[in-house]
Amino acid sequence: MPYQNLLLETRNRIQTITINREAKLNALNRETLAELSAAITNAASDPGIGGIILTGAGPKAFVAGADISEFSAYSVQEGEQLARSGQETVFNLIENCSKPVLAAINGFALGGGLELALACHMRIASRQARLGLPEVTLGLIPGYGGTQRLTALVGKGKAFELIATADMLQAEEALQWGLVNHVTDAEGLLAKATEIMDKVVQRAPLAVAAAISAINQAGTAAGFEAEIRAFGACFGTADFKEGVAAFLEKRKPVFKGK
Template sequence: MNFENITIEHNQHIGTVTINRPKKLNALNKATIEELHQAFVDLDQDPEVRVIIVTGAGDRAFVAGADISEFADFSVYQGSQLAAKGQELLFNLIENLSTPVIAAINGFALGGGLELAMACHIRVASDNARMGLPETSLGLIPGYGGTQRLPQLVGKGRALEMILTAGMIGTEQALMWGLINHMVALEQLLPLCEKIATKILNNSPVAAAAAISAVNSGFSDQGYPKEIETFGACFATQDFKEGTQAFLEKRKANFTGN
């Protein structure tokens, strides 16, 4: 299958998916999410692929968020559907994939980009990476599982600090907090991911799939429907309209709390 926004490479039982929208800093739009869905389904069903690595094109961004211009005028229903469909098609799919997925975070991983990385089973970041969930600066909350996976990884207090401040953290802090597994120089990012993948290849793929399922079962999924509902409700607020308009106009938002 030919893709417009991603590329796929196969090497020694490792499939590498590269999000290839460098002019948009690899931002996730609807088409890219659908392509990623198909790519992960295909790779998971390919008996020759036993580990998947996902990364972004270039050296500036893994994924610098969602494409805000696609949903700035959405209604509550459309917002809820955006989150629900995105979670189903991509983020929950990756988290529950039987094939181990390693995120190679090369640069900015913001909003949906960080949510994509958190859905992966293992995260490795280059030392120039910056991570954050800036949605509250748009009058929103994370809608692709960020309110659930971030506390699982870094704890409730640190997660709330990141979400409420809408700030970014560097790789050293992300490593200290447990958000990522490893930090390396950019030129060593893919080699280290491939090294980890090779270690996984030495073990039983059946056992690997069972381990992923067992670990995931330890976390309740009741929070995800609540996130979708609350994310959608934000689309009815004046703050959302002001936040997204300010972003698109490249100015500071003037929130009123309505």
């Protein structure tokens, strides 16, 4: 489908999705969220795509937040539906995608923009990136999973500090907090993202999908059981047999996602 707010490029089984609203600092409006939902859904079902890199257009912003003008007059019920719909159709969709999604944070990642990055399985940031959840300055709290995913990554104390102060973290601080995996120079951001994702897409796709599912349940009562079941299921795949055979034969495996 044609996209108005996204740019898509696929190379070597890696699809890069660029949110292309540079003049608006790539803010998330209804149309952009709908397009992201469609793009992630399509990528997840495309056998030619093994991983996704999500980034923003231009040097200033990954995503500077949600488009506040769209919901400034919402009622309680409309606000709740806004959060529920966004989480179900975009943020949870990304987190539960069977293919790895990496956020390449090229500038401001604020509010819904940071929540979008938090929903991804990995995050890398350029040195000029700034990350924060400033919703309390608007009389709100994060509504797209920010309170939950940030806490899982950095712990309750640091999550409360970032949310309640509305401060922004510099990229190196975010790295120290465990909020991002790597920090790079701006010109090397997508190259680093591609380097990481290129390694991932060479691994057994069903095993990677199983790892995503199990890791997403870490810290829950069902987490260990999910890991045990996913581990066992891997033994029934052709990729497992290929991986073992390649190891024993001292050659590179050829995985087919079966």
